[in-house]
Amino acid sequence: MATIYKVAELAGVSLATVSRVMNNSDKVAAKTRQKVEAAMTQLGYRPNSIAQSLASNRSNSVGILVPELHGPFFGYMLSNIELELRKAGKHVIITAGHSDAEREREGIEFLVSRRCDALILFVFAISNEHIKTLRESAVPVVVIGRLIPGMEDDCVSLNNEMGGYIAAKSLIESGHRELACITGPLWKSDGQKRFSGYKRALKEYGLAFDQRMVAEGDYEELSGRNAMEQLLQEAPPFTGLVCGNDEMAAGAIEIARMHGIAIPEDLSVVGFDNVFFTRYMHPQLSTIDYPIDKMGQMAARCVLRDVYGATDLDIQHRFEPSLVRRASILERI
Amino acid sequence: MATIYKVAELAGVSLATVSRVMNNSDKVAAKTRQKVEAAMTQLGYRPNSIAQSLASNRSNSVGILVPELHGPFFGYMLSNIELELRKAGKHVIITAGHSDAEREREGIEFLVSRRCDALILFVFAISNEHIKTLRESAVPVVVIGRLIPGMEDDCVSLNNEMGGYIAAKSLIESGHRELACITGPLWKSDGQKRFSGYKRALKEYGLAFDQRMVAEGDYEELSGRNAMEQLLQEAPPFTGLVCGNDEMAAGAIEIARMHGIAIPEDLSVVGFDNVFFTRYMHPQLSTIDYPIDKMGQMAARCVLRDVYGATDLDIQHRFEPSLVRRASILERI
């Protein structure tokens, strides 16, 4: 593989000149530039970006840590981050943290040692403090899906509490007064917040909160099934169900059906996230829109702004969720 | 950020020694090793993997090119590749090709210039020849989802023709004799092969092939809807529908419902890929299992074997699809 030396030699110029035409920074005489470019083409030269990174102390790569690579959610985020970054000639190194403190830390370690110019983190287990330390000592960090006090400018987050509130409210306003809730993991801030929103809505409408109406899941479909089984056994009758995300809603609906409960005739359901498959469900699932694609894009823009000196980028840091009303809610009025 | 020099200085040894303890290759006296390790901890030293790559001519990274980052399919593949590679201390650089020749080429270019040790490609637009040239001239390549003559050992693929055949056959053996087909894009080899399988099944059971029963889609849900509209207008009545993938099946079912066609009572449907959301559909979709997770793992192993000298890895190159029978098929016998 041709190096810069060979190009320089063939073009009859020095290293530095070749480097200059590559980075088309300093002025290079037009004829010289042509000679060099001709040589590059002739040799099929590709700059070694490893060497570039070492010399320039810039890797032109952004490290991304997400909980999982699979599933309906993160793909869209990654896709948009990659797209936005790619436009600017940067690229992504992706790794998964599996919502586990140890592995998240490991993933960060890894990205830092790859000398990523910045990190985009979607993490749960790692503390705010750790993240702040990290960005002070090692590398610029943008956080997605979480709002860390003191670094608002580098966070892109959703108002989860409001989402939970809207979800419950939509059922209440459709005439439901007995609302069960399958929460996400309550140790995760988003699970906790969504649950708070649900409680706030109850309160606002003067409905009593009943702990038996709540079951905790882990965002996976299976946990939605288990939670539903539990609710059917232990909770008083209910006609509305708020779920912490769409997968758990799918699981819950499956179980409801097995118990002869018709959706939405006997039970109205609202999910959360608005992942693509909610449209394929039958009845189509009402859900809270989580604009994860836009948020991914914004996170990418934060990096572009902070690290690569881009200006004039519209950046939105805080997102408000909205209800996507579909057939899974029955109007009882 | 501490460098190897500082570590050497603090530990009172030379560069080379520090390097040795890092790569724990050559023997280092136990006390020396301890001194060095102590120094590393004290300084919070992290090797600069960029520098390591440059010096060793090994980037310890594997480039992956997939059509898309989002959607229900590739995430699972990526997830498994990352997992398998991570175990071996390697990492992935991921980029998307969008099924477009130009962008696929660009993506490859990019990965090559990052000096990936190997490439795992899931591409459609680029020719076999191009791939062969690439791996001869630049970098080891493993291809997934495609069988390239002459490089069987570096391909991990599915028998798509057999999948199409099984899909059609399952409907036929359930008593359906009028089968429509919504194919994937016919310029893609997998779309073409699946369609061939459908035709073979018809032939084998003595059913006439009718071009009006066929509509071409592009694997997106929307195209499934359009194809279904077309079939309902132009095709003779049919009670079975073979779809090129699950998304299109979801779209087609949606349209069928809008036309008052009940699934599976009036129409039995088979999808392809067995993506996770087929379980959430109602009725649950029968489909052809595409073991994309396993295949991702195998591709990773090919790289481990070819490039990183791993041995003793079980590698399966060719996969056979199987029917996942669910409620969307009505038994008419």
Place this chain on the structure above:
DNA sequence: GTTAATAATGTAACCGCTTACATTTTTAAT
């Protein structure tokens, strides 16, 4: 206690590029 073999450590070149600074060439003004 020598000496040869072996183990541990050090030295320095190199990986392919960037970039500050030095040098040469060109341009423009006198």
Place this chain on the structure above:
DNA sequence: ATTAAAAATGTAAGCGGTTACATTATTAAC
């Protein structure tokens, strides 16, 4: 034509590691 200023190009020192080879220390055998 001379000279100063500006533009183009070249020189060489890194960037932070790896590794072949040289050197020194240790061990073992006699």
